Amino acid sequence: MKLRTLERLTVLFSWAAGLLLLSAVTLLLGYLFVKGYESVNLALIFGEAAPLRAILLQERVFNGLFPAIVGTLSLVILSIVWAIPIGMATGIYLAEYAEPRAKRVLDAFFDVLAGIPSIVIGLFGFSFAVFLHKHYSDRIGPCLLISSIALSFLVLPYIIRTTQAALEGIPRDIRLTALALGATKLQNIFLVLIPKSLAGIMSGIILAIGRCAEDTAVIMLTGAVASTGLPRSVFSQYEALPFYIYYISSQYADPAELMQGYGASIILLLLCAILFSVAYGIRKGLTHFAFYRP
């Protein structure tokens, strides 16, 4: 009888927790959309510039979010470009090659890395930029490149852990199939294990994309500024949506400006949704390419 009550309570609690979470997310998104939907328009993105001319880089956008959108996109792509190969390679090493002792040490190391507050990583990125500025070139300072490197450190644990978990979760039979057919260990990893675990690895990459797109602490110390226009190169400062949201919500002069912050939040969410969809599409495409191409 007691067990039955406990079982019912567990189910009830699980349902309640799920509903609570769903309500919180709905409330958050609803609040954001109710507050911000009116300010989301072409003027918010392009200011007084003609949208097409701005997109073709024929006209500069002074009071719109276009430079921040481009800055955020560049930042996310660059960070992911650093983080994916390093993160996946490390995950593969941990799952397939590492001896138990090395694995224990590295596991602890990456747990620590995952626990480092983003502001500390931002500070490290800033110090790195200062170091390069002092010792190598006056032209190097906080910039898009430094931000992306610092952000890639921040998201590496997600990609490492999901790659490792996805590979380790492959059933023994599948793991041995290709080996029994004469595959080398490397062939087994690249032809069977990685394609088989792409869904898991991609979930880590999607998490990493989300984190890169939303993190403010790292970029405010390593290169993001309130107004500079489109980034001219990886060595230039840049605008970014999360920094804009932070800046506008802490410095707004009137309610209309705050509304722009809500609008920017909606655009950031839409941008993340687009990036997630692209990542999902790439995963499907890669799986098809690896397994079903005739």
Add this chain to the structure above:
Amino acid sequence: MTQDIKIRVANLNFSYRDRTVLQDVTVSFAGNAITALTGSSGVGKSTFLMTLNRLWENVSNAQMKGTVEIKLQHRFRDIYAPDLSVTELRKMVAMVFQVPNPLPMSIRKNVAFPLKLSGERNRGFVGAKVEHALKMANLWDEVRDRLNDDARTLSGGQQQRLCIARALVLEPEVLLLDEPTSSLDQASTAVIEELLIGLKDRLTILIVSHHPEQVIRIADRVVEFADGTIVSAPRT
């Protein structure tokens, strides 16, 4: 039917996580015959199969001692000698597992997979080999019109025959089968048994089986395991 010795195993000991699984196993297997390995669960039959293609080396915390010689390309080779690579060995000593394990790819790609591993790129050659292997596995007529379909859409029995075709595509000399019909219904089991009987003229087959009726139906010889060692084996 020739009955030359194909496999010689001497003083084989195997342990996994400090637990003895096989103890002082010495046995020979005849070529071009079906030998059934019988015995209750956990006595080391599947492990024994894995020592014949060195697959156990991919299992951590396992150790093996002893010698295993297989007549490959007309001469006995110590399969643990450094001059025989493990990938080459596994192309000549193929294995089919208990549960059908098609890779998540098309039927054609599954059967062609070992050829891809060997670096074979000629599409015409690969196509011919795939067709030949599927015919040997009595599956060609059922899948010839759907070779690009996902292999996992096949029935359990068809999937297992696909795995046999995939194992046969490199024309191995020895086929190891670890309870290949244990997850299949009676009809699928009968098809596979018939297929194996048809294959024994071309290769040496070792099959782990828990079903005495199946052993009687298909096996030429029976080797019985108990407590990690062989308790009865025919003279070869």
